Amino acid sequence: MGRNLCLFFCFLCFYVTLTVAESEWNILNQRTKNGMKISLKNYCESWRMNVELHNIREFQVVPEECIAYVGKYVTSSQYKVDSERAIEECIVYLSTSCNLKKDGRDAWIFDVDDTLLSTVPYYKGHHFGGENMNLTALEDWMSQGKAPALEHSLKLFNEIKARGLHIILVSSRREHLREATITNLLHVGFSGWRSLILRDPHDELKGVQDYKADVRKQLMGDGYRIWGILGDQYSSIEGLPRAKRTFKLPNPLYYVS
DSSP states (O other), rough: OOHHHHHHHHHHHHHHHHHHHHHHHGGGGOOHHHHHOOOOOHHHHHHHHHHHHHHSSSSSOGHHHHHHHHHHHHHHHHHHHHHHHHHHHHHHHHHHOOOOOSOEEEEEEEEEEEEBOHHHHHHHHTGGGTOOOOOOHHHHHHHHOOOBBBHHHHHHHHHHHHHOOEEEEEEEEEEEHHHHHHHHHHHOOOOOOSSSEOOOOOOGGHHHHHHHHHHHHHHHHHHHHHEEESSSSSTTOOOSSSSSSSSEOOOSSSSOO
């Protein structure tokens, strides 16, 4: 009897300790080291910001508690303002720091997805990045050619075209999506690019960063001066050789390495 009572109290203490520990890990109960209480909005905004700062990498899905926050952000005016500011910085750079030769070798590289074409409509139906990537479903959606343009990027695209730079589109989309991609781009107003480079079966064995760096190496070997790159992933702008400047658009929906 006494032993059983002792075991019962041991179990009760363990249960209470476990319950307290779980409650302490609830984000709504967290505090900073100086005692400031962290709200769910604080936590998710901090998570998003550290994604953009490239402190958080290789994440597979958006944290469950932040799905609603990320969905609200990518459909908000703040997302548009953040993106527009990046485009404004591109235009400032073009206007003040690009000594264009105008010999047919001045070039600018654009990524495609979430740089020119938005995948937000797709992710809206897939928990705004809160579920694992389904490449088949995503490519089926891409093949429909219904992605809307990112209007701020279209503005930059036309500005660069007007300045006489060759526009080169380098996407991690696979080659079988070429026709759908071209149709989609033309339909929403993107025209006049020099080339659209997609991944062939050999390129699929490479990481995206290595693939895009190899494309730049080839372009520079052909004599192009790449004045800038605009992308939404660090894998689109990092690696050697580098462009003279790189610019990143916000994207907390997914990570591509």
